[in-house]
Structures are given as C-alpha cells and as structure tokens.
Amino acid sequence: MQTQVSLSSIGHLINGTHENPSSVLGPHPVDYRGQSAIAVRSFLPEAQAAWIVDSANGSRRPMRRLHPGGFFEAIYSPSAGQPVDAAGLSREDKVKSSSSYRIQMSNQSGEMIEMPDPYAAPSILTDFDRYLIGEGRHHQLYERLGAQLRTIDGTKGVNFAVWAPNARSVQLVGDFNGWDGRSHAARGSDAGIWEMFVPGAKVGDRYKFRILDAHGQWTDKADPCGFAAELPPLTASVVADLKLHSWSDDEWMSNRRDWNPMHEAMNVYEVHLGSWQKAAGRTHGWMDYRSLAKRLADYCHRMNFTHVELMPINEHPFTGSWGYQAVGYFAPTSRHGSPEDFMFFVDHMHQNGIGVIVDWVPAHFPKDAHGLAKFDGTPLYEHADVRQGEHPDWGTLIPNYARNEVRNFFVANALFWLDKYHIDGLRVDAVASMLYLDYSREDGEWVPNEYGGRENLGAIDFLREFNVAVHEKFPGVVTAAEESTAWPGVSRPVHEGGLGFTYKWNMGWMNDSLRYFHNEPIHRQFHQNELTFSLIYAFTENFMLPLSHDEVVHGKGSLLSQMPGDMWQKFANLRLLYSYMWTHPGKNLLFMGGELAMWNEWNADDGPQWELLDFETHRGIQQCVSDLNQVVIENKALHDLDFSGDGFEWVDCMNGQDSVLVYLRKASDDSPPILVCCNFTPVVRQLYRVGVPKAGYWKEIFNSDSKAYGGSDVTNSPGLATIGVGQHDRPDSIEITMPPLGVSIFRLES
Structure with missing residues (x-):
C-alpha cells in the first residue's frame, strides 16, 4: 500500500520545518483494502529498523522505511473486526490505540528499544484545563504545563507542554535526544499549547523548547514553567521531581491557618542568600540551601526574628540583578542547589519557628533571548507597544496583564510557591510601577486607559485576583506591597474596593525618618513634624516599616554611616532609630547587616561585615536589635493593634x-x-x-x-x-x- 503522506510533508518533517508534525506522526485513520485501519507513523532518525508490537499478544509487525532519514510507517488494526472511525480519532480512541501497541526499534549500535508511541499518548490536558487556561483561571497551571513526570503504558518519561499560540512549530531538544528536536516535534492544539511525551526522559535532563516563530526563525527558549534550571550563565531548563522531599512541618502549617497577621508580632529579617554568608570552595562563594537553612534558622532564633524575607530566589541570569530580573519564575535559583534543597530550607526554618517570605516580581522581566521576551516570535507575555511594554528605568519588559493567559501565568506562579514550597508570604516588588501607566514616563510616552486615565486597569485586576486567590487558598499567608504612592486601599480587602494586600510598606515613614536622622541634633527641633507626620496616616493602611536593602545601596551608604555626629553619636543614633522604629505602629523589617552596624554600603559580592562583631560597639547594636525583637514579641501592646x-x-x-x-x-x-x-x-x-x-x-x-x-x-x-x-x-x-x-x-x- 502506498503511503498517504506526501513526499513534501515527509521532507519538512525530516528537516524539522513541519508546522504540524502530529498531523503526520502517530496513529491516523486510513482506508486499507476497503476496511478502516490505523496508519502508525514514526520519525526515528537513529533507527536501523522498527516494528509495531501488539500489546495484547506481543506479535511484531515491521514498519516500512519510507525515507532514509528515518521515517517509518505501518498499517495497524488495534482490534480486529472493530473498524476505526474514518472521520478521525477521538481522544478516547487515541488512549485506546496508544495502549494497544508499542514501537520497537534497533538503533545504530544494535540495541533494541521499546516504547509507547509518543504521538499516541493522550494529552495531559483535559478540555476543562484548556477552557480554564483560555479564561485565565487555571490556578494550578503548574500541574499541566512545563515538564511533568509521567508513566504511560508502563514506560516512564516526561510530558512537556508550553503555551506558544503563534508558533509555527515547537520541538523538544535536550539531553534525551542529543539536542536534535526533529524526532520530538510537539503536537499543537487550538488553545495554543504544544505538547509532547518523551519516553525515557528523566529527572536531571536538561531541555529547551525549540520554537519556529511566526517569522520563520528558530529560537531555543527555556521553559516558562520549568521547575529547575542550569547554573547561570547556562540557560537550559532541568527536569525536576517536586515530590522528592518529605515535609516535616505539619505543625507549622496547621498553626499557620489560625495565625492572624493583623495582631501577631512580626519581626522580619531581609536576606540576600547569595551574600548573607559565604562558603569556601563553591562558585562565587554561594552557600547551599541546606547549610544556609541551619545557620540562618539558628541566627534568627538567637536574634528573635520571627520571619526571614528572601530577596528573589527564582532563577535569574544576571547575578547583579539580585534576582529582581527573573527568567525562571517556577525555579529556585540553582546557585544554592536543587528544588529539593530549597524545600529542605523552608522546612527547616518552619521546624525552628521561623516563617519564610519571598520577594516576588511580576512587575517586569528581562529581555534575555532564552526567556519570556517575544516567546513565540511575537510580544506574547509583554505588550506590543513599547509605551506600555517596556520599562524605561530598568530596560525590562512589562507583562500584558489584560491578557488572560498572562494573568493566569503569574497568579498560578504565586500559588505555586505557596503550594509546592510552603512559602508563608509574598512581598510584591515595584507595585507602583504596575499601577500607573505613566510611571517614569513623560507626556506622550504612555497610553491612557480606555477611560483616558493613567491607571493600569489590567494590573489592578491582576493584583486583586492574585490577593483573593492567595488568601482564599492559603489562610495565614501574607502578601506585602512595595508601593510608594498615595494609592488608596492597598491593604484593604478587595470586596471593599482595595487591592487586597495584607500589608503595605510604609515608604513615607522610612523616607521621613531617615531624612530626620540625617540632621544634626541641634537642628532637629525644626523638623519635629517629620517624625509626627506618619501618625496622621498610620492607620489608613496596614503598614510594615522597612529599613530594607534599598536604603543601603547605590551610594546611600550604610545606615550607620548615614547617622550624624562623632563615633559615639553615630552608634547612639542608630540605636535610637531602631528603638523608635520597633515601637512605632506597624510590623518591622530590617535588612541583613543593619543589626551589625555595618560601615560599608551593602555589596552583593561581599555581604555583611561579620568581622565587626569583634568590636564591643557592634556587638552592642546586635544585642540591641535582638532585645527589641524580644520586647515586641513579649508585649502585646507593641503588636496587637499595629493597624x-x-x-x-x-x-x-x-x-x-x-x-x-x-x-x-x-x-x-x-x-x-x-x-x-x-x-x-x-x-x-x-x-x-x-x-x-x-x-x-x-x-x-x-x-x-x-x-x-x-x-x-x-x-x-x-x-x-x-x-x-x-x-x-x-x-x-x-x-x-x-x-x-x-x-x-x-x-x-x-
């Protein structure tokens, strides 16, 4: 029987330029001698010979080689006497056909390999999944897209799926195929999702999606939903198993559901994991998650901090961005170890009574070629118009929050960290840049909303949806907004017209307080209002008082160096600042090194000046911070009615x-x-x-x-x-x- 596939179609398949490989490969209905049957076609470039193996009786039927490049075909009837619907195979038919035969091949080394047909494998996505993704309401997107470990017909492998609606073709390339994607061309769908089951792919395999974009150009992209990544500057995603860690924080998680963030003590220690402490013999001195967990938990316990806030730990290509320019939104940075190692970190902190908050950055992403930028050759995650899609300050791209799938991606990402990693809170970076269309833009450089205003309506809806989803699905988890304007109701419930955050950073208090302390004491009598002004608005939001990393970088100097006076006065002023802050209404956050009274401005390459603890004055500041934390914890009056x-x-x-x-x-x-x-x-x-x-x-x-x-x-x-x-x-x-x-x-x- 002559094949029904055109020579041109086979040629495009062999060359890797076929726009819909699944229309050729896998099981397809054909008319054979007046009977309906299935033509099974495979592209096996490494095969010397191939067979169809009947799963029921083990009989083999040879596949014909139709092209020397490795294109094979066989006519197969999965159930004699039961014809296949000539109009096409339904999803149920494919499930049946995939379990009724397997493909066997001998490679160039003579090794026999048997596997299920990847193109007959049922989709991991249900029709309801596709509907939810299209609506932007699939909050467990991370259970479907990305690299999902899967077993089909007894064969272990990985199911890969990616959203790229404007791609002409998508291939899987990785360690499992020698980075030749021709044999693993993904199947497309009406939802714009490309999918492929790769038998034999395993945990630890590196991979990318090779995308033929709308302009006919091939580009290798990291997996937007990848759970792990290579150590930068390498850029591949890595297959990971998120079920390897056995959690031991049941008591913490149970208690968290009843924990009331409005009325409990909260002393937060902000940490940059890459520089908090260094490890000899490791790349750039990056300490691993497990060592960090033990040291940091002990330190926070001794210092009476209730929580750590980690500067972004998702994978980022440029170390100097401190994590604020993310590419791997679902992957903890490999600089400190594996996903399982980071789970150990969170688990260990919980077992020692320390909550874990992470900085989360949905406000912008970098232009790196392997990342989200023009993912399928078009502005997919970002706006097409640079007046809306490009951040003028940071040279990064702004998500198109009005697009359902983009909004879904970020909401699901937030929930992912709370679900899979038991994170206790998300601090959202640069919220002001999200809320205003004219943020850092001059007249003519921005596009008004549909009502002629400067409010980013898509971002507002996104932030509200994010907060509602977090608080409904994970009671006791906190969200905090770094928001520096007078936007009303940032920390008010969504049903009351607010954005729904638990807390808002009090940037006004921070700026006024530091400006006051910069004055010599003799001049402070003229600036009393800079201290009292914060109490005029202190209860309009649920405020967190931050002395964060932003206050000790970019030429500002350390907090100690910002204090006026001689040596004695500098230390006294710093103790005074901390004491005033810890007793002011609001929850407290201090960046690492502040408790040491560092002289140097923070540098991510060096970290805190731990050697200063050799001096009594610096040990005194450290003890002062520890005791202030304890005073807040022990005295209900200092935390019960902060708001x-x-x-x-x-x-x-x-x-x-x-x-x-x-x-x-x-x-x-x-x-x-x-x-x-x-x-x-x-x-x-x-x-x-x-x-x-x-x-x-x-x-x-x-x-x-x-x-x-x-x-x-x-x-x-x-x-x-x-x-x-x-x-x-x-x-x-x-x-x-x-x-x-x-x-x-x-x-x-x-």
Missing part, C-alpha cells in the same frame, strides 16, 4: 524644642500598656515629667543607652513609681531621666 488608632496614644509630641517624643502603645485587652520616651538629642534630661494613664509602678523594660548596647548607661532601672502629680492631661506622672540620643520603654506593672 488601629486604639493601639496608639500621643503623650507628648509638641516638644520640638527639646526634640522629645512620648507615646503610649496599647493592646485590645487588659494587657499592660507600654510607655515609650524618646530623646533625639545628646542632652541628658533629668527629672523629665511624663504623664501616665494610671498610677502604679512603671518598670523600665528597655533602654537603648544601656551599657550592654554600648551606651553611657543613663537608665531608670529597675523602674519608677508614679508621684501623684498630673501631667500631659493625665491624672498621674513619673519623673524619668531621659538618656542622650536614647529611648526608654516602660511597662505598667501594678
């Missing part, structure tokens, strides 16, 4: 001449109130009378000028009794000694 005006009360905010602030922190129950007294000058203020709401004994539970922290030890230890004299419109008072450039914290004991 409510009921938890804060000014006692004395008008004494700008002396640069003094005094305030009360309160809890929602009868927990003892906390009195905070701040002196922003180096002058000791004796017998400074402070009004208190209740008579009794006020114990000094913290003093930033303590000798233990390197201070001059001007304290009120162990505490003070009220004197029966009213002050600050309160019925009683205590007379304290205000330490120079210091903070005294008191708690009512009786």
